[in-house]
Amino acid sequence: MSIDLRSDTVTLPSPAMREAMYQAELGDDVYGEDPTINRLQELAAERTGKEAALFVPSGTMGNAIATLVHAQRGRTVIAGDASHIYNYEAGGPSTLGGSPLRPVPNLSDGMLDLDKLRAELTDESDTHIAPAALVCIENTHNRCGGAVLNQSQIETIANLAHAQGVAVHIDGARIFNAAIALGVPVHELARPVDSLMFCLSKGLSAPVGSMLVGNKEFIRQATRVRKLLGGGMRQAGVLAAAGIIALEQMVERLAEDHKHCKQLAQGLADFPQIEVDPERVATNILIFQLRDSQQQPLTPAKTARFLQLAGKHGVLMGSMGEKAIRAVTHYGIEAEHITSAITGIRRALIDTDIE
Structure with missing residues (x-):
């Protein structure tokens, strides 16, 4: 059996989730009549300290809905140049909403370059430039190795944006990992921003679904946009039941994933062919590179060959760009794995025969 470290999306629902899904009380959610969906939405709003929440099929849809609600056609959406929204969501803001997607450099810790951000917080005073409508930040940050933004960093970005009348959205696919790593409640990380998306289907181990949270007016508009995008589901409480278990039973155990990721980094640091810094491991994502005997990065072809051979030896991992490798720990992966x-x-x- 392979040890699958490609992503925390490969988790399987816990026995408690499967039982809850089987027993779920159902109704038509498009009519607002699914009691299990309603309970999950109330729970998500409570945990994040927001007025309301909306269950959506995926994190990408949740982020797309947020950008469509916050930004109007012709107004820019600002996101980190290493962010998931900018790199991996098919250009949603511009494709769906006519909002130019403007990248700002991410620092190595996932933070936005504040000087560049200030320059992009444009208003309507110059008719040549599309005014900014939304800043998107990511926490934890995938391409930055699961890096965590703390409350102070989030507040700094939010204060800059809000001073210019620009909204702030967190792509918090793994926001509970950030909260566990920092030892703070998730509502502290959500407090400075206007909206937040988090995934139930990653480290929290539910099979499907994400949550979008914000104030009541934002969620009212988000519900209409969800319908537009085809995300209005019917007896979806069968999925929401697993999400309830995720929030009630699976949050604290994320610390185990962080410990296992650190264990992996420390083990790999013993190999001279691997460049990795265990001290930078903050959550459940590890990014490392391979080096030759001259301490030069391996070619993309040899990196791909290594990944293929690792798979044959029972370890599945993914690439992050041409030369970096990503391994993600999650529910179902224990110390012995x-x-x-x-x-x-x-x-x-x-x-791989690295020379």
Whole structure:
């Protein structure tokens, strides 16, 4: 059996989730009559300290809805140049909403470059430039190795944006990982921003779904946009039941994933062919690179070959760009699996014949 570290999206629902899904009380959610959906939405709003919440099929749809509500056609959406919204969501703001998507550099810790952000917070005074409508930040930050933004960093960005009348949205696909890493309640991270999306289907291990939260007017508009995008589901309480278990039972255990990720990083740091810094591991995402005997990065072809061989040795991982490799710990991965993964990676390194 392979040890699957490609993503925390590969998790399977817990036994409690499966039982809850089987027993779920159902109704038509498009009419607002699914009691399990309603309970999940109330719980999500409560946990994040927002007025209301909306269940959506995916995190990408949740982010798309947020950009469509906050930004009007011809007004820019600002996002980090390494962000998921900018790189991996098919250009949603511009494709769906006619909003130019403007990148601002991400620093290595996931923070936005504040000087560049200030320059992009444009208003309507110059008719040549599309005014800014929304700033999107990511927490935890995927391409920055699961880096965490703390309350002070989020407040700094929010204060800059709000001073210019610009809204702020958090792509918080893994926001509960951030809260656990920081030792703070998630509502503290959500407090400075106008809206937040978080996934139930990653580390929280539900099979499907994400939540979008904000004030009541935002969620009212978001519900209409969800329908426009085809996200209005009927007896979706069968999915929401797993989401309730995710929020009630699966949050605190995220600390185990963080511990296992650190264990993996420390094990890989012993291999001279691997460039990795265990001290930078903050949550459940590890990004590392391979080096040759001259300490130069391996070519993309050899990196791809290593990943193929690691798979043959029972360890599945993903690429992050041409040369970086990503491994993600999650529910179902225990300490003994990490030990086995390190052994499999060692064998793959030998077979890759790194010179």
